[in-house]
Amino acid sequence: MERRFHCTACGKCCYGWLPLTLDDALAHAGRFPLAMILSTVRQGAKAYEITARLGTTVTIGRRKRVAVRAAPTAYIPPSFSCPALASDGRCAIHRDKPVRCRTMPFSAYQEERDQDKLLVPRKGWECDTSPEAPAVYRDKGVIDRQDFDRERRVLTEQASILGAYTNGLMANAPNVAAAVTRAAGKKGGGHVILKFTTILSRIEQADVAGFCEKQLPVLKNFAGRSAENPQVEEYHQFYRDAAAAMERFLQRC
Numbered sequence: 001m002e003r004r005f006h007c008t009a010c011g012k013c014c015y016g017w018l019p020l021t022l023d024d025a026l027a028h029a030g031r032f033p034l035a036m037i038l039s040t041v042r043q044g045a046k047a048y049e050i051t052a053r054l055g056t057t058v059t060i061g062r063r064k065r066v067a068v069r070a071a072p073t074a075y076i077p078p079s080f081s082c083p084a085l086a087s088d089g090r091c092a093i094h095r096d097k098p099v100r101c102r103t104m105p106f107s108a109y110q111e112e113r114d115q116d117k118l119l120v121p122r123k124g125w126e127c128d129t130s131p132e133a134p135a136v137y138r139d140k141g142v143i144d145r146q147d148f149d150r151e152r153r154v155l156t157e158q159a160s161i162l163g164a165y166t167n168g169l170m171a172n173a174p175n176v177a178a179a180v181t182r183a184a185g186k187k188g189g190g191h192v193i194l195k196f197t198t199i200l201s202r203i204e205q206a207d208v209a210g211f212c213e214k215q216l217p218v219l220k221n222f223a224g225r226s227a228e229n230p231q232v233e234e235y236h237q238f239y240r241d242a243a244a245a246m247e248r249f250l251q252r253c
C-alpha cells in the first residue's frame with residue numbers, strides 16, 4: 001500500500017498546541033508560550049507501547065497501568081495561529097523551525113506502522129494527496145525518513161529526563177497525581193497542563209535565568225492577547241499564573 005502527500009505550505013495546521021523537544025522549547029523561549037503537558041494512554045491502545053517507551057508508565061489505583069507522555073509544548077489556543085506563521089501563510093522561521101514541524105505530516109510520537117492516519121488532511125487543510133503528489137509512505141514505512149528518524153532519536157534521548165520528571169511529580173505532587181488519575185479515566189486519554197517552571201530544575205544545561213527573561217514577556221503578551229475573550233479564558237488564566245510563577249522563580253535564581 002502506498003500513500004501520497006505534498007505540503008502546499010497553506011499554514012492551516014499551524015494553529016493550537018505544538019509539541020516541542022526540550023531543546024526546541026529552550027531555543028524558542030522568546031517565541032512560544034510554554035507549558036508541560038502530560039498525556040495519558042490506556043493499556044491496550046495502539047499508542048500505549050510507544051508512549052511508554054518515550055515517557056513512562058504509572059499505576060492508577062490498584063492495578064491499572066497507564067502510559068504517560070510529558071511533552072514541552074507551545075501552549076496556544078486552537079483559534080490562535082503560531083507566532084511564527086507569516087501573513088502569507090508560510091513559516092517565518094523555516095530554517096529554524098521545531099523538529100515537530102519538520103516531521104509533519106508524520107509524527108515520531110506514533111508507531112511507524114500507524115502513520116497512515118496522519119496523512120488524511122483535516123477539514124480545511126490544503127494538503128495535496130492527489131495521484132500527482134509524491135509517494136511518502138509505503139507498506140507501513142516512511143519513505144523519506146530523515147526527519148522522522150531525527151524526531152524519534154531526539155524523543156528517545158530525552159525520554160529519561162521526561163520520564164523521571166513525570167515519576168517525580170507522581171510521587172511528590174499529589175495534585176498532579178490526582179489530575180493524571182482523572183485524565184486516565186477519560187475515554188481516549190486526557191491531558192494535564194503544567195507550568196514550564198516545573199521542569200526547569202531538571203534541565204542541567206539550561207541558562208535558567210536567561211530562559212525566564214525570554215519567556216516571561218511571551219507569557220505576558222499571550223495573557224494580553226487572550227484577555228476578555230471567554231473562549232480562551234482557560235489559556236488566559238494559565239498565562240497569568242505561569243508568568244507569576246516565573247517571576248517568583250526568577251527572584252529565587
Ligand code: SF4
Nearest residue numbers: 014082084085091101
Ligand atoms: S514554527 Fe512554522 S511550521 Fe511550525 S507551527 Fe509555527 S509557523 Fe507552522
Ligand code: SF4
Nearest residue numbers: 007008010011013127
Ligand atoms: S495543512 Fe497540510 S498543506 Fe497546509 S501547511 Fe499543514 S501540512 Fe502543509
